[in-house]
Amino acid sequence: xxxxxxxxxxxxxxxxxxxxxxxxxxxxxxxxxxxxxxxxxxxxxxxxxxxxxxxxxxxxxxxxxxxxxxxxxxxxxxxxxxxxxxxxxxxxxxxxxxxxxxxx
Numbered sequence: 591x592x593x594x595x596x597x598x599x600x601x602x603x604x605x606x607x608x609x610x611x612x613x614x615x616x617x618x619x620x621x622x623x624x625x626x627x628x629x630x631x632x633x634x635x636x637x638x639x640x641x642x643x644x645x646x647x648x649x650x651x652x653x654x655x656x657x658x659x660x661x662x663x664x665x666x667x668x669x670x671x672x673x674x675x676x677x678x679x680x681x682x683x684x685x686x687x688x689x690x691x692x693x694x
Contacts, residue, residue: 592633593643600653603641609693610668611642611686614659621680622663628683629665632690640690669693 595603595612603610613629615622626644633642647654647662657666657673667675667689675689 592629595643595645596650604668604671609640611640612666613644614647614662614664615644616647616662619662625663625680667693
């Protein structure tokens with residue numbers, strides 16, 4: 591299960607040792623709901639190697655703005671606290687996996 595990312599844990603996570611993948615989503619977003627089980631599966635598969643979490647855009651304006659998220663779902667890939675890749679819109683599990691593998 592993906593971690594809920596919010597302003598309380600955000601700084602700690604991005605400054606940690608592991609790469610971070612953040613899925614920006616909202617409850618009312620159909621494509622976000624479609625991506626949710628894929629993100630949860632990947633969180634399980636990469637546990638201990640990559641932090642994979644979800645950030646609700648409705649409740650976390652500051653984090654959403656930091657990465658210039660205008661459309662959802664948007665998934666950002668961070669390494670060493672820096673943005674290294676971004677996926678806008680729904681995509682396949684394999685496409686996400688390829689981007690995560692590049693972080694390792």
